[in-house]
Amino acid sequence: MQNAKPMSFLRLGLVGAGGYGKRHIAALDALGGRSNARIVAAADPFSEKLLQLEEKGIRGYASMEQMLDGEKLDAVIVAAPIPRHFSMTKLALHRGLHVYLEKPPVPLIQQLDELIALDGEERVCVGFQLVHSKPVQQLKQIIAKGKLGKLVSIRGGGSAPRQRAYYTRATWAGRVTLHGEPVFDGPMTNALAHVLQNIMYLGGAGENAYASPREIRAELYRGAEIESYDSSCVKGFLDSGISFFFAATHASKEIIPHTLEIRGTRGWARLEGETISSSLPLDLPAKDSGELPLPGNVLNFLRNLQGETDIPCVRLADTRGFTLTTNGAWVSSGKIHSIAPKYKNSYTVNDDPGVNVPGIVSLIHRGIESGMLFSETGTPWAVPGDTCDASTLYSLNLEETLNAAPFA
Numbered sequence: 434m435q436n437a438k439p440m441s442f443l444r445l446g447l448v449g450a451g452g453y454g455k456r457h458i459a460a461l462d463a464l465g466g467r468s469n470a471r472i473v474a475a476a477d478p479f480s481e482k483l484l485q486l487e488e489k490g491i492r493g494y495a496s497m498e499q500m501l502d503g504e505k506l507d508a509v510i511v512a513a514p515i516p517r518h519f520s521m522t523k524l525a526l527h528r529g530l531h532v533y534l535e536k537p538p539v540p541l542i543q544q545l546d547e548l549i550a551l552d553g554e555e556r557v558c559v560g561f562q563l564v565h566s567k568p569v570q571q572l573k574q575i576i577a578k579g580k581l582g583k584l585v586s587i588r589g590g591g592s593a594p595r596q597r598a599y600y601t602r603a604t605w606a607g608r609v610t611l612h613g614e615p616v617f618d619g620p621m622t623n624a625l626a627h628v629l630q631n632i633m634y635l636g637g638a639g640e641n642a643y644a645s646p647r648e649i650r651a652e653l654y655r656g657a658e659i660e661s662y663d664s665s666c667v668k669g670f671l672d673s674g675i676s677f678f679f680a681a682t683h684a685s686k687e688i689i690p691h692t693l694e695i696r697g698t699r700g701w702a703r704l705e706g707e708t709i710s711s712s713l714p715l716d717l718p719a720k721d722s723g724e725l726p727l728p729g730n731v732l733n734f735l736r737n738l739q740g741e742t743d744i745p746c747v748r749l750a751d752t753r754g755f756t757l758t759t760n761g762a763w764v765s766s767g768k769i770h771s772i773a774p775k776y777k778n779s780y781t782v783n784d785d786p787g788v789n790v791p792g793i794v795s796l797i798h799r800g801i802e803s804g805m806l807f808s809e810t811g812t813p814w815a816v817p818g819d820t821c822d823a824s825t826l827y828s829l830n831l832e833e834t835l836n837a838a839p840f841a
């Protein structure tokens with residue numbers, strides 16, 4: 434099956450052909466010849482997800498292992514379920530491949546540290562594509578130029594309503610663990626993870642530096658009938674001394690787009706969706722590759738792979754601050770608090786039911802404005818967490834905590 438003759442283009446294998454993997458197919462299509470790369474094979478245990486790819490000349494395999502045995506590849510794109518990220522990235526690195534690993538990299542800090550140690554040659558690029566989007570790059574430059582003065586706080590969050598079909602689409606959705614593997618699915622660790630990673634990026638003291646959290650306090654809640662959390666808030670200090678706050682939910686029928694608010698001694702700047710506003714007249718630097726975030730990030734990965742080392746990619750080590758925050762949030766919260774039925778109601782979108790916690794979007798807006806955790810506002814269902822020094826966290830056992838306080 435395999436033609437091992439050297440080709441002039443880079444040969445990519447896609448792991449996870451349905452779901453977000455389809456966006457990677459579209460991203461490579463959008464890049465066309467500029468990528469100097471082709472997806473030549475895809476792995477997915479569900480053969481129907483591979484069928485439509487055959488028309489594009491992409492060979493299908495039932496597993497990543499079979500694909501790696503059957504193909505000579507330069508790199509893999511891992512767009513597979515979160516609980517598989519760790520083993521798949523290890524396998525690819527052991528085979529000497531470059532990896533575009535979808536976010537979040539891995540659920541646990543000890544898994545991330547093991548991968549960082551394995552990835553001495555920095556072959557892994559994590560799919561936090563919004564870090565290199567135009568507005569986030571503009572904010573980074575505004576900060577670097579000192580326009581806001583000395584940084585005081587970075588706060589952000591969002592509300593991304595999710596209904597039942599989101600949780601039933603995959604066995605790992607809404608889970609803390611699956612078959613003993615950590616998942617830690619939820620808005621902070623999955624759908625709105627970009628906002629938290631962007632906080633770490635904007636708080637980093639240098640052009641390509643990322644911040645790391647120190648003392649944090651956090652609260653994890655479930656509104657929907659799931660094992661994992663669907664609402665969270667966390668605040669603390671970054672190693673640079675700046676305070677930070679993040680809050681996100683799926684348990685609302687109202688949307689809050691990705692929001693970031695940066696306050697300095699001279700003024701503030703705010704990103705809502707793709708729009709920047711500020712208390713100061715900002716002559717926004719127009720740093721823009723002209724690409725949409727996903728194709729742009731994939732292109733950066735491919736250029737890196739071909740030796741252009743000055744092209745920034747989010748390395749595994751750049752996600753340590755993010756992972757310490759999510760893991761510290763779990764420790765601080767102590768358990769996932771179920772929101773009692775009297776504090777929530779339901780709604781439907783196209784017959785698909787969702788859970789709505791009235792007032793939660795106001796709590797997120799308020800937190801972004803003031804840095805107040807849900808429990809600090811007098812909200813009756815909110816429970817304060819303990820202080821956790823995330824910088825000293827090296828290991829987390831999700832199952833242990835879950836077993837101590839099972840989903841009821």
Ligand SMILES: NC(=O)c1ccc[n+]([C@@H]2O[C@H](COP(=O)([O-])OP(=O)(O)OC[C@H]3O[C@@H](n4cnc5c(N)ncnc54)[C@H](O)[C@@H]3O)[C@@H](O)[C@H]2O)c1
Pocket residue numbers: 448449450451452453454476477478479482496497511512513514515517535536537560561562602603623
């Ligand atoms: N960067 C972004 O903005 C963004 C957006 C959405 C999702 N994602 C990420 O993409 C990844 C996948 O998420 P999703 O929502 O598409 O998940 P999904 O479960 O909906 O789809 C994953 C695909 O992987 C396949 N799969 C399952 N087990 C597999 C295995 N062992 N080997 C190969 N393929 C397997 C499934 O059949 C499915 O086609 C996650 O890490 C998610 O966070 C990133």
